[in-house]
Amino acid sequence: MAFTVRRVPVSRTIGLRQAVLRPQHVKVEHLALPGDDEPATVAFAALDTGDAVLAVARIGPEAPPSSLDASIPPGTPAWRLRGMATRPDVRNLGIGSAVLHAGIDHVISLGGGLLWCNARTPAIGLYRRADFITSGEEWVDPLLGPHVLMWRWVLPG
Ligand SMILES: CC(C)(COP(=O)(O)OP(=O)(O)OC[C@H]1O[C@@H](n2cnc3c(N)ncnc32)[C@H](O)[C@@H]1OP(=O)(O)O)[C@@H](O)C(=O)NCCC(=O)NCCS
Numbered sequence: 365m366a367f368t369v370r371r372v373p374v375s376r377t378i379g380l381r382q383a384v385l386r387p388q389h390v391k392v393e394h395l396a397l398p399g400d401d402e403p404a405t406v407a408f409a410a411l412d413t414g415d416a417v418l419a420v421a422r423i424g425p426e427a428p429p430s431s432l433d434a435s436i437p438p439g440t441p442a443w444r445l446r447g448m449a450t451r452p453d454v455r456n457l458g459i460g461s462a463v464l465h466a467g468i469d470h471v472i473s474l475g476g477g478l479l480w481c482n483a484r485t486p487a488i489g490l491y492r493r494a495d496f497i498t499s500g501e502e503w504v505d506p507l508l509g510p511h512v513l514m515w516r517w518v519l520p521g
Pocket residue numbers: 384385419448449450451454455456457458459460461462482483484486487488489490493
């Protein structure tokens with residue numbers, strides 16, 4: 365399937381975020397994530413030839429949970445990946461991976477650092493293939509299901 369991955373305003377990711385990640389939230393204000401409006405927060409989308417959104421993710425600066433403190437030299441830039449979603453009818457085509465790698469490339473372009481996310485456990489394979497590792501035990505979010513902390517180093521380009 366033909367698609368391109370581009371940086372987009374965070375607002376363009378909200379529709380897919382709602383449909384895939386938080387269908388229980390009908391109001392846009394419930395879909396906003398802390399930091400969405402920060403200038404350093406960026407979003408990426410895979411777009412088809414008609415400019416329809418196929419997959420999305422957003423990355424913003426955010427310190428990881430303290431459980432990673434021992435792994436990180438003080439002052440290391442840290443970035444959190446959130447809102448990773450692919451439209452159900454176009455999954456398993458590498459589109460999610462392409463969006464994820466656009467985010468990793470963004471961190472590379474800013475000098476690298478630690479990139480982390482709270483991964484839904486069915487998505488662990490996506491992140492593992494992009495060199496993330498799990499940390500600690502799984503936990504269950506009552507609304508969103510089982511998660512695990514995943515992270516990787518991103519070296520500067
Ligand atoms: C997780 C999610 C974003 C993955 O999106 P995707 O576009 O299907 O991702 P990819 O196609 O890159 O990879 C997914 C699978 O397709 C396979 N795949 C990758 N490229 C492929 C290709 N060119 N052809 C066929 N299969 C391919 C991979 O083996 C992968 O399987 P695995 O994850 O079990 O290892 C998507 O399934 C989704 O939106 N899930 C619901 C929301 C969610 O859980 N989001 C993550 C929150 S942390």
